[in-house]
Amino acid sequence: MIKSLDLAYLKHFYHFASRYKKTAVIGLLMMPISVAANLLFPWLVIQVIDKHLTPGKYTGLMTLIAVMLVVLIVNYIADAVYTYCLRKTGQKAVFDIRMALFARILKLPRTYFDKTPTGVTLSRLTSDLEAIGESFVLGVLSLLKDSINTLAVLIFMFFINWQLALLVLLVFPPVLMLTQYVRNRLREMFAITRSSLAKGTGFLQECLLGVKTVQLYGAEEEVEAKYHGYTEDFLRAQLKTNKYDATLFSVISGITTITIGLIIWYGSGKVLAGAVSLGVLIAFINTLEKVFVPLRDFTSQIAAIQRSFAAFEHIEELFVQELEEEGKTLLPAESLKDKLANFDSLEFKNVRFRYNNTGPYILHDVSFTLNKGEQLALVGTTGSGKSTIIRIMNKAYMDYEGSILLNGIELSSIPKASMLHLFSLMQQDVFLFEENIHFNISLGAAQISDEAVVDAAQYVYAHDFILGLPGQYQFELKKSGSNMSAGQAQLISFARAVAQGGQVMMLDEATSSVDSITENLIQKAIARLFAEKTVIAIAHRLSTIRHSDQILVLNQGKIVEQGRHEDLLAMNGVYSSLLTDDDNIEDDEGALLPEPA
Numbered sequence: 001m002i003k004s005l006d007l008a009y010l011k012h013f014y015h016f017a018s019r020y021k022k023t024a025v026i027g028l029l030m031m032p033i034s035v036a037a038n039l040l041f042p043w044l045v046i047q048v049i050d051k052h053l054t055p056g057k058y059t060g061l062m063t064l065i066a067v068m069l070v071v072l073i074v075n076y077i078a079d080a081v082y083t084y085c086l087r088k089t090g091q092k093a094v095f096d097i098r099m100a101l102f103a104r105i106l107k108l109p110r111t112y113f114d115k116t117p118t119g120v121t122l123s124r125l126t127s128d129l130e131a132i133g134e135s136f137v138l139g140v141l142s143l144l145k146d147s148i149n150t151l152a153v154l155i156f157m158f159f160i161n162w163q164l165a166l167l168v169l170l171v172f173p174p175v176l177m178l179t180q181y182v183r184n185r186l187r188e189m190f191a192i193t194r195s196s197l198a199k200g201t202g203f204l205q206e207c208l209l210g211v212k213t214v215q216l217y218g219a220e221e222e223v224e225a226k227y228h229g230y231t232e233d234f235l236r237a238q239l240k241t242n243k244y245d246a247t248l249f250s251v252i253s254g255i256t257t258i259t260i261g262l263i264i265w266y267g268s269g270k271v272l273a274g275a276v277s278l279g280v281l282i283a284f285i286n287t288l289e290k291v292f293v294p295l296r297d298f299t300s301q302i303a304a305i306q307r308s309f310a311a312f313e314h315i316e317e318l319f320v321q322e323l324e325e326e327g328k329t330l331l332p333a334e335s336l337k338d339k340l341a342n343f344d345s346l347e348f349k350n351v352r353f354r355y356n357n358t359g360p361y362i363l364h365d366v367s368f369t370l371n372k373g374e375q376l377a378l379v380g381t382t383g384s385g386k387s388t389i390i391r392i393m394n395k396a397y398m399d400y401e402g403s404i405l406l407n408g409i410e411l412s413s414i415p416k417a418s419m420l421h422l423f424s425l426m427q428q429d430v431f432l433f434e435e436n437i438h439f440n441i442s443l444g445a446a447q448i449s450d451e452a453v454v455d456a457a458q459y460v461y462a463h464d465f466i467l468g469l470p471g472q473y474q475f476e477l478k479k480s481g482s483n484m485s486a487g488q489a490q491l492i493s494f495a496r497a498v499a500q501g502g503q504v505m506m507l508d509e510a511t512s513s514v515d516s517i518t519e520n521l522i523q524k525a526i527a528r529l530f531a532e533k534t535v536i537a538i539a540h541r542l543s544t545i546r547h548s549d550q551i552l553v554l555n556q557g558k559i560v561e562q563g564r565h566e567d568l569l570a571m572n573g574v575y576s577s578l579l580t581d582d583d584n585i586e587d588d589e590g591a592l593l594p595e596p597a
């Protein structure tokens with residue numbers, strides 16, 4: 001039986017396929033033509049054998065044979081149009097599902113990506129959708145056509161000889177019971193194969209991304225053993241699937257052959273007794289193929305459909321994932337347009353935050369204010385919550401406690417799209433796309449002109465090194481920017497943040513060390529930003545933060561000290577201990593803040 005969940009999947013698929021109703025209807029209209037041709041042919045066989053294959057009765061034989069030829073051709077054409085139109089509908093529907101799914105994935109909250117391995121999401125868009133395209137669309141098409149044809153042929157059989165038709169029907173119950181049993185087993189196996197495949201793909205993706213680390217630490221064998229585990233689960237489930245499939249196939253083939261034997265034995269007796277004409281018996285044997293071949297194929301069609309239901313289940317899981325801003329009470333964007341046209345202030349009031357409902361609090365009662373034109377620096381040991389503050393400000397995570405006011409409006413009630421223009425973020429982890437430098441700075445945004453791209457690069461002192469590259473701004477980056485040095489990558493990421501044109505620059509300074517020339521450029525660019533813009537910066541270098549209007553010192557998610565560089569030094573507390581750990585801080589403007597473990 002089809003489960004109610006399966007029906008829900010079918011409904012969802014229908015929702016996408018119904019956009020191509022016209023093509024589907026043309027395909028479906030071919031069905032009665034194909035069925036009629038399928039029945040007409042054996043009837044013509046009877047006419048030829050019983051009425052024209054007797055010496056002296058040749059008149060009309062050639063006409064009949066010509067009609068048979070036409071019927072055959074019509075049958076093939078109808079079948080071809082049916083398959084083409086319905087496949088096209090299916091393929092277009094799968095294309096739309098793929099796009100809808102991708103658009104949805106792009107809007108999923110960070111928490112989804114935190115807990116879901118990339119490979120799992122990837123396999124939803126690839127192998128699961130492929131299973132729907134291949135198994136479901138083709139499986140359903142064949143099943144639909146074969147069922148209707150089988151039914152029509154059975155009726156036809158009853159019409160020409162009900163005793164022989166009854167004999168054929170005897171075979172149906174055991175075949176159906178067997179099919180039902182195997183169908184359930186197959187479904188379990190397909191669920192296992194799909195989930196082990198997704199896990200394996202997830203692991204594989206991670207390994208390939210981290211292959212350099214694996215090689216560097218000689219961890220190949222451990223990684224291989226782990227992958228072996230995932231692949232073995234997949235293989236085991238596949239082998240079981242094969243076993244059920246093959247058994248079913250051969251049992252049904254056996255039953256079919258026996259039935260054909262029975263029909264020949266019983267039917268020929270009837271022919272000899274004159275109760276059945278020879279034409280009817282030959283047509284019957286000829287038509288039996290049309291019942292038993294689909295009956296045998298039902299099982300593999302059902303197996304294909306089962307496979308696709310396991311894939312539907314996975315895809316449905318993605319469709320029901322809550323989107324980033326779903327279920328949140330947001331103010332209408334129109335009402336915020338004027339209030340958020342320019343940045344005035346950002347105020348944190350006793351903000352508490354944790355990444356998930358059961359995890360520990362990462363921020364505790366964090367309070368501070370950033371006004372237009374000010375520079376705020378966040379310092380603290382690694383893991384103290386600095387990046388978390390920036391992520392919350394960007395609405396990458398939304399469920400904070402306490403209050404965050406942007407221009408006096410509660411951040412949680414502001415739609416993300418209404419505030420994105422105010423902030424530009426330079427991320428700690430530089431991500432470069434496999435595109436040219438121009439794209440990597442503008443990210444393809446239409447409102448960022450070519451001049452703006454060059455201006456941004458000049459602003460962060462990246463222009464000169466870009467001019468030195470072959471093709472300059474058209475220079476193509478390799479995967480993850482592997483043909484850029486760490487410093488160049490940072491400069492591009494910096495230019496990207498400036499090009500976005502936000503009024504508040506958020507700077508999550510990278511800790512990776514770069515050559516001293518690039519380092520100087522980065523520092524000069526940061527100093528320029530500090531002098532000219534509203535900035536909130538996580539900085540690891542003394543020179544970057546010493547002129548900030550306000551420095552927040554974080555320790556385990558709490559602000560333990562707050563003030564200007566000189567005031568904090570005078571306190572002789574955590575801030576100065578962070579600094580005094582580093583030699584010559586007073587003399588060395590570029591000294592690194594220590595990063596205690």
Ligand SMILES: Nc1ncnc2c1ncn2[C@@H]1O[C@H](COP(=O)(O)OP(=O)(O)OP(=O)(O)O)[C@@H](O)[C@H]1O
Nearest residue numbers: 114355356362380381382383384385386387388389
């Ligand atoms: N997505 C996440 N899910 C759960 N915990 C997280 C997540 N991201 C960060 N954390 C935890 O939150 C804490 C603060 O992390 P955060 O990245 O804000 O630190 P940080 O001060 O910016 O550190 P660093 O200077 O090393 O970048 C850490 O204990 C970290 O393990």
